[in-house]
Amino acid sequence: MSSLEHSKRSATKSVVSYEGPPIIRKSLRPRDAPKQKSVPPPRQVIITVDGKDVTPMPLNPYLFEGGRERQISILDNLTKDQSFMLQPHHSSLGRVDSQKFQTNLLLQKQEVESAAFTHRSIVTSAYFGDDIVIPAFGSVVSYSDDTSVDVEEAEAFHEPAIPDHISLVLKETDTFFLLDLPSCSVSKDSEQAEAVEEDNRDYEYLTKGKGRNRKVLTVGVQTVEVLRKARDTETTKKRSRNTGTYVSGWEMYDTFQTVEVPSSDEERSDVSFSEEEKLDFGMQDHKLNEESSMESYRMSTEDKQLNKIVKSRAFRDALIVIERILGNNCYNEEQKRFKGLSDPDVFREDIEYKYKLRLLWTYANDNTEGKCVTAVALNSFNEDIVAVAYGKYFYNDRQCVGMVMIWNIKNPRQPERQYDFVVPVTSIAFSNVNPNLLAIGFYNGHLKILDISSPEINVIREDTTFFEPVWNILWFKQGDEEDLMASFGDGRVCRYQITSAEYLKRTQIMVTAAAEGKLKGIKYLKKCEGKDISITGFDQARCLALHPTDPSTYFVGTDEGVVHRCSTNYYNEHMDLFKAHDGAIHTIRFSPFANKLYLTCGDDFRARLWVDGISEPLVTTTRSLLPALDVDWSPENPTVIATIRGTDILVWDLQRKMYQSQSVQKSPKGVFNTVCRFTTNGRCLMVGDMGGNVYVYSLEDMPIRPFFPENLILQSLKRLLVTRPDLLKKLRKLGSLNFDKQNFSKYFN
Amino acid sequence: MSNEVEETMKRIQSHKGVVGTIVVNSEGIPIKTTLDNTTTVQYAGLISSLADKARSVVRDLDPSNDLTFLRIRSKKHEIMVAPDKEFILIVVQSPTD
Numbered sequence: 154m155s156s157l158e159h160s161k162r163s164a165t166k167s168v169v170s171y172e173g174p175p176i177i178r179k180s181l182r183p184r185d186a187p188k189q190k191s192v193p194p195p196r197q198v199i200i201t202v203d204g205k206d207v208t209p210m211p212l213n214p215y216l217f218e219g220g221r222e223r224q225i226s227i228l229d230n231l232t233k234d235q236s237f238m239l240q241p242h243h244s245s246l247g248r249v250d251s252q253k254f255q256t257n258l259l260l261q262k263q264e265v266e267s268a269a270f271t272h273r274s275i276v277t278s279a280y281f282g283d284d285i286v287i288p289a290f291g292s293v294v295s296y297s298d299d300t301s302v303d304v305e306e307a308e309a310f311h312e313p314a315i316p317d318h319i320s321l322v323l324k325e326t327d328t329f330f331l332l333d334l335p336s337c338s339v340s341k342d343s344e345q346a347e348a349v350e351e352d353n354r355d356y357e358y359l360t361k362g363k364g365r366n367r368k369v370l371t372v373g374v375q376t377v378e379v380l381r382k383a384r385d386t387e388t389t390k391k392r393s394r395n396t397g398t399y400v401s402g403w404e405m406y407d408t409f410q411t412v413e414v415p416s417s418d419e420e421r422s423d424v425s426f427s428e429e430e431k432l433d434f435g436m437q438d439h440k441l442n443e444e445s446s447m448e449s450y451r452m453s454t455e456d457k458q459l460n461k462i463v464k465s466r467a468f469r470d471a472l473i474v475i476e477r478i479l480g481n482n483c484y485n486e487e488q489k490r491f492k493g494l495s496d497p498d499v500f501r502e503d504i505e506y507k508y509k510l511r512l513l514w515t516y517a518n519d520n521t522e523g524k525c526v527t528a529v530a531l532n533s534f535n536e537d538i539v540a541v542a543y544g545k546y547f548y549n550d551r552q553c554v555g556m557v558m559i560w561n562i563k564n565p566r567q568p569e570r571q572y573d574f575v576v577p578v579t580s581i582a583f584s585n586v587n588p589n590l591l592a593i594g595f596y597n598g599h600l601k602i603l604d605i606s607s608p609e610i611n612v613i614r615e616d617t618t619f620f621e622p623v624w625n626i627l628w629f630k631q632g633d634e635e636d637l638m639a640s641f642g643d644g645r646v647c648r649y650q651i652t653s654a655e656y657l658k659r660t661q662i663m664v665t666a667a668a669e670g671k672l673k674g675i676k677y678l679k680k681c682e683g684k685d686i687s688i689t690g691f692d693q694a695r696c697l698a699l700h701p702t703d704p705s706t707y708f709v710g711t712d713e714g715v716v717h718r719c720s721t722n723y724y725n726e727h728m729d730l731f732k733a734h735d736g737a738i739h740t741i742r743f744s745p746f747a748n749k750l751y752l753t754c755g756d757d758f759r760a761r762l763w764v765d766g767i768s769e770p771l772v773t774t775t776r777s778l779l780p781a782l783d784v785d786w787s788p789e790n791p792t793v794i795a796t797i798r799g800t801d802i803l804v805w806d807l808q809r810k811m812y813q814s815q816s817v818q819k820s821p822k823g824v825f826n827t828v829c830r831f832t833t834n835g836r837c838l839m840v841g842d843m844g845g846n847v848y849v850y851s852l853e854d855m856p857i858r859p860f861f862p863e864n865l866i867l868q869s870l871k872r873l874l875v876t877r878p879d880l881l882k883k884l885r886k887l888g889s890l891n892f893d894k895q896n897f898s899k900y901f902n
Numbered sequence: 903m904s905n906e907v908e909e910t911m912k913r914i915q916s917h918k919g920v921v922g923t924i925v926v927n928s929e930g931i932p933i934k935t936t937l938d939n940t941t942t943v944q945y946a947g948l949i950s951s952l953a954d955k956a957r958s959v960v961r962d963l964d965p966s967n968d969l970t971f972l973r974i975r976s977k978k979h980e981i982m983v984a985p986d987k988e989f990i991l992i993v994v995q996s997p998t999d
């Protein structure tokens with residue numbers, strides 16, 4: 154144990170001056186515990202200031218012994234051999250024999266009181282057991298010497314003058330022990346091992362062995378009587394409820410799921426609930442908001458619950474599913490017809506080509522009432538999904554607000570998405586690469602790209618620099634990236650690239666300058682122009698169309714009726730231009746079967762058929778007094794064209810006659826039609842009108858689809874142009890009606 | 903706040919042939935309905951237990967699966983049940999033809 158080793162002295166240096174007896178160290182050996190050695194009383198140190206005796210009275214440390222039993226002062230010189238002496242005999246390891254301790258203390262008291270010495274604090278430690286540790290009180294440190302003594306004293310004592318050389322002796326003090334925890338176990342080969350073992354044997358004998366049966370006395374002790382008082386408290390009633398639960402295989406599965414992977418979805422839904430709850434509570438707490446607080450009193454818990462449920466996402470999803478099922482139950486037949494599952498039999502005996510339109514359903518609800526349909530876009534990936542844009546048609550409609558609704562054939566009664574805007578919407582287009590991106594052009598020149606996967610308006614990119622209406626938007630793919638092309642009312646055609654930055658990268662690729670002079674194309678009357686200087690030199694760019702095979706060519710139709718043929722390689726200039734209509738052009742559309750053919754329709758009440766390469770119109774529809782607002786090719790029958798004229802929907806067939814339409818269908822509500830579009834599979838025709846309705850018609854009694862569509866078109870054109878042999882010659886020179894892809898293959902990478 | 907609820911109910915009711923709509927909370931108590939009281943209570947109680955049973959069937963077969971929708975077609979009506987942790991939405995429709 155530690156007693157065998159002397160501690161190292163710490164090399165603390167301190168200037169100490171004392172006048173006292175030399176240090177007497179007492180080292181007590183085990184088993185040799187003389188109660189007290191005779192100690193010569195130390196000489197008292199007298200300190201005088203101004204002749205007065207100001208020797209500090211010694212502190213009697215025993216006065217404070219009660220609280221100081223465990224204190225060890227750093228001033229006290231304790232080495233390890235003095236402390237922690239184990240008493241092998243009577244006490245067990247570390248146990249204090251308090252009686253003996255008391256006697257020791259008393260003895261000590263007697264001694265100490267006789268000897269007056271300055272001492273800071275008593276050193277008593279419970280570990281000391283029998284042995285008295287007399288602190289080496291020789292190491293008296295009287296600091297008072299340095300501080301309170303006057304300088305005069307030095308002289309009074311006739312001390313020698315301060316020498317030139319003062320030598321300082323530095324001594325290491327003994328180690329102070331601040332904390333020393335003795336070990337409770339002894340190794341077997343140490344000195345105390347025997348003693349400890351005997352001790353243990355004694356203990357066991359007394360507690361477990363035969364020594365248990367010793368004579369014991371029962372003694373009573375009186376305790377202090379504690380006064381008590383009874384006191385009641387009230388608690389809130391704990392409400393309990395019985396519920397039953399059962400454990401099954403999947404309940405355990407659920408528990409494991411939540412324990413291992415705390416699903417973020419649940420957290421999110423919890424958070425959203427609590428946020429809504431906070432909203433509710435916030436509104437109810439706010440006393441100024443009287444309406445809400447009144448309502449909260451009126452509402453029962455069930456209503457509050459209901460409100461919470463209705464707002465949740467799960468409820469909305471369930472609602473959508475239920476509405477779709479309801480729609481399916483009601484419109485089952487029509488949906489089948491739309492999808493082409495119940496086509497009329499091709500081999501039926503009474504076939505008549507009537508080109509009839511049968512109304513399947515109407516996309517309309519209370520919100521669309523009174524709004525004008527300005528554009529319709531079919532989703533590139535899912536032909537069931539249609540985006541309809543509502544805006545204004547007449548220039549005078551100032552109070553119009555814009556709206557975009559996403560309709561689905563599964564639910565013809567309610568739209569699946571509804572986005573409200575302040576500004577009327579003029580054009581929309583679905584992306585061909587990402588089916589959830591919808592580009593929207595507004596009447597005030599803004600352009601937004603929306604992600605329709607969220608029911609809230611989620612604008613991905615937008616551009617708000619221009620202020621003229623965006624008349625047409627197109628997505629086109631050049632290379633790897635898909636870009637946007639938009640035509641504006643100030644004649645600009647801009648190309649947008651979606652980058653990872655927040656804004657849309659925009660380049661102006663074309664501006665439609667006013668054409669002067671005599672243009673090729675249709676025959677038109679020369680306008681009588683005054684001599685005043687025109688303000689703007691740019692026509693409005695009303696519509697866009699991409700060349701079907703050449704990826705760098707596109708067509709722009711203006712509101713003066715001029716069609717510019719432009720290239721993406723040459724900015725701000727056209728390759729060619731010609732006059733297509735004597736008024737604004739609304740649509741340019743290429744035939745899906747014969748690439749070189751395209752239709753245009755315009756405000757001069759006509760729709761015209763052109764061939765790329767001949768600058769004269771081949772076929773013109775008959776006169777009327779209503780503007781032709783839209784025209785479309787049928788994707789199924791190569792020679793069938795649909796146009797809208799006022800409240801009528803006309804279906805034309807090139808192979809029969811073009812001086813009159815094959816069928817006329819009156820719009821059910823008697824409102825002007827604004828857009829018409831065939832569906833992707835060609836079986837149905839969608840027509841939008843100014844009352845906010847989009848009618849979906851199916852084509853009935855149509856001719857059977859031919860095997861060689863190009864031949865059919867060529868033949869029908871030849872027949873139609875019988876009166877124009879010059880055009881026929883030009884047409885023959887063109888050769889095929891389809892562009893040869895190989896010619897353009899160098900553009901495809 | 904109650905406008906949303908009314909709007910929702912109107913949306914469903916506007917479909918052809920819908921007889922009634924019931925929203926039941928997680929405890930099985932109908933909190934919103936367009937039918938009369940007796941019918942509502944009957945539907946709520948019977949359908950709740952049926953939805954639970956159906957759900958336990960689906961989950962016992964495969965614990966990672968869960969019931970999303972339940973449709974009961976009868977001669978006179980079709981009952982559509984959308985069960986969820988917080989609510990059960992029941993719509994009764996009679997066929998149009």
